[in-house]
Amino acid sequence: MSDIVPWGADPIRPAEPRPLRLTVDGETVEGLQGQSIAGVLLAQGRTAWRSTTAGRPRGVFCGIGVCFDCVATVNGESDVRLCLRRAADGDAVETQDDHDSAEGARP
Amino acid sequence: MTRVLVIGAGPAGLAAAAAAADAGARVTLLDSGDGLGGQYWRHLPPQRPSRREARLHHGWKHFQHLQARVRDRVEVITEAQVWAIETAGGTTARVLIGPSDAAGRESRRLTADAVVLAPGAHDRTLPFPGWHLPGVYSAGAAQALAKGERIRVGRKVVVAGAGPFLLPVAQSLTGAGATVLGVYEAARLPAIARGWLPRPQRLLRTAHKGRELAGYAFHHLSRRVPYRLGRAVVEARGDGRVEEAVIARLDADWAPIPGTERTVAADAVCVSHGFTPRLELPIAAGCAIGPDRFVQVDADQRTSVPGVYAAGEITGIGGVDAALVEGRIAGHRAAGGDPAALAGDRRLRRATTDLARRIEAAHGIRPGWTSWLRDDTVVCRCEEVPYGRLRDTAAATGQSALRSVKLTTRAGLGICQARMCGRTVEELTGASTGDPCDTSDRRPLAAPIRLGDLAELATAPNGDSA
The missing domain is CATH 3.50.50.60 (FAD/NAD(P)-binding domain)
Structure with a gap:
């Protein structure tokens, strides 16, 4: 399970981080200022937030904006790579379910 | 005054920007991320300062020194995504500036006498x-x-x-x-x-x-x-x-x-x-790509296109020392600096190309890996194309052109635009034309861009705000 190095125990001696809050599918999630949205989710142990057309779960794979596995809707904009987007206080993240939308699109 | 544009602020781009400024050029340095250092010196954002961050890095002092020099003397634009580049009559880069994937980012057209491409590589x-x-x-x-x-x-x-x-x-x-x-x-x-x-x-x-x-x-x-x-x-x-x-x-x-x-x-x-060089911009600029599928450069880091220089992993996977020395040479020459001043760096550069050869000889991908694939192993992650379907379709239709393999199987047509699977699909289907410009490295746009933004940029009178 993914998590974050607790700041008090990190050998690089970080300053105390400042918190922020965002919502994921309406649920409040606590993060730290300066984290990417993917970082906020991974720090909570959440490793998947998208499902593919075939219904498979996906989260971060490449971590540097190349693979697009980690995309989600942020403040109404779809297909935002969460590994590249810094979290801002109050961001509303909605996970993308390509499986559902493919089903729904069928006549 | 010579205007030099440097694209990519990893070790190669930072070194190029600093060297070009030293040689007297007016320099603009662009990076798609919101910090400098690239993947090699990927570091915590300013919101999370740490006293001993140097412990996570090699050459951290060198990075801080380069960063200070660049911040001091170079126009630095971060969160700048170059999505097209034109090289007729100087270089023009078309850039969107703002948070990645956001709609309505600021659009700018940047022109320069010379450009140094240093976009780096990603994992394969x-x-x-x-x-x-x-x-x-x-x-x-x-x-x-x-x-x-x-x-x-x-x-x-x-x-x-x-x-x-x-x-x-x-x-x-x-x-x-x-x-x-x-x-x-x-x-x-x-x-x-x-x-x-x-x-x-x-x-x-x-x-x-x-x-x-x-x-x-x-x-x-x-x-x-x-x-x-x-x-x-x-x-x-x-x-x-x-x-x-x-x-x-x-x-x-x-x-x-x-x-x-x-x-x-x-x-x-x-x-x-291993690594895949990010070839979108050099291909868009018309730079010759070698049979090894890296950008071809001469001893001055010049590509085949006048005024376009390349440095770092797009010229070969040589590590940070190669990137730094190539960046220094490219920046110095792009700024019109005296070639005689480069004797030491040229010697160093020859030594670092040796490292790239060693890595390839020791760790280069060998063909037997395909036997760990199964018919249901996903090859293209975006379109979820399994190996069996890819192999059978390519065999049944006797395809040799990459384009037809992609259109028939959908492998490589997903949102990542074959950045993850392109070279693998070529190897698995034998779909290669031998022409280094007609490969999965070729993309119509150098960076993903929203269709709405593209339509707006295409129809705006000047295309841009800058």
């Missing part, structure tokens, strides 16, 4: 059964998250693939408190010896890299992280996420040896088999 991961499961990461992702966010992707982690880069990845993971169960290198000892042992005096000349590699070896011994040669992760298993990895021994061609499979419980698997 060969597909294996289960590699689509959450908890499987490219090795670069694990490192970027550890260095840039202090995220550990797992508590019990398997690192696998090929190349010296696996060692710093494992170090970043243990430095974040993860247990690295093992580093599994596909190359076997004879290949490693072939690549690394000849002409040791040359290796010593690239002294920084030698020290860096020795440091990793010591770190692994002291942390008791097993480093095993001739092994690969041939499957990741789990219910909705990784729970175990299957590790097998490989023959000299990287084909798994039946009966040697061993299963280990792990909550993250980090795999990379």
Whole structure:
């Protein structure tokens, strides 16, 4: 399970981080200022937030904006790579379910 | 005054920008990220200052020095995504500035007398059964998250693939408190010896890299992280996420040896088999690409297009020392600096190309890996094209052109635009024209861009605000 190095125990001696809050599918999630949205989710142990057309779960794979596995809707904009987007206080993240939308699109 | 545009602010781009400014040019440095340093010096954002961040890096002082020089004397634009480049009559780069993937970013058209391309490379991961499961990461992702966010992707982690880069990845993971169960290198000892042992005096000349590699070896011994040669992760298993990895021994061609499979419980698997250079911009600029599929440059880092220079991993995977020296040469020459001042850097550059050859000889991908694929192994992650369908479609239609393979199977047509699977699809289907410009590296736009933005840019009177 993914998590974050607790700041008090990190050998690089970080300053105390400042918190922020965002919502994921309406649920409040606590993060730290300066984290990417993917970082906020991974720090909570959440490793998947998208499902593919075939219904498979996906989260971060490449971590540097190349693979697009980690995309989600942020403040109404779809297909935002969460590994590249810094979290801002109050961001509303909605996970993308390509499986559902493919089903729904069928006549 | 000569105007120089530098694209990419990793080691090569930073060195190029600093050298061009030293040579008297007016320099603009662009990076798509919101900080400088690229992937090599990927670091915590300013909101999370740390007193001992240097411990996570090699050459951190050098980075800080370069960064200070550049910030002082160069126009730096971060969050700047170059999506097109034109080279008729000077260079024009079309840039969107703002948070990545956001709609309505500021659009600018930047012109310069010369441009240095330093976009770097990304990990190449060969597909294996289960590699689509959450908890499987490219090795670069694990490192970027550890260095840039202090995220550990797992508590019990398997690192696998090929190349010296696996060692710093494992170090970043243990430095974040993860247990690295093992580093599994596909190359076997004879290949490693072939690549690394000849002409040791040359290796010593690239002294920084030698020290860096020795440091990793010591770190692994002291942390008791097993480093095993001739092994690969041939499957990741789990219910909705990784729970175990299957590790097998490989023959000299990287084909798994039946009966040697061993299963280990792990909550993250980090795999990379080398790097793919980011060729979108050099191809868009019309630069000649060599048969090795890197940008061809001369001793001045000039590409085949006048006024376009290239530095760093797009000219060959040579590591940080190569990137820095190539950046210095490219920046100096792009600014019109005196070539006589470069004698020392040219010698250093020749020594670093030796390192790229060694890495390829020792760790280059061998064809036997395809025998760990199964019919249902996803090859194209975006379109979820399994190996069996890709192979059968390509065989049934006798396809040889990449384009028709893609259109028939949909492999490589997804949102990542074949950045992850392109070269693998070419290898698996034999779909290659031999023309280095007609490959999966070729993309109509250098960067993903929203259709709405594109329509607006295309119809706006001047196209831009700047």
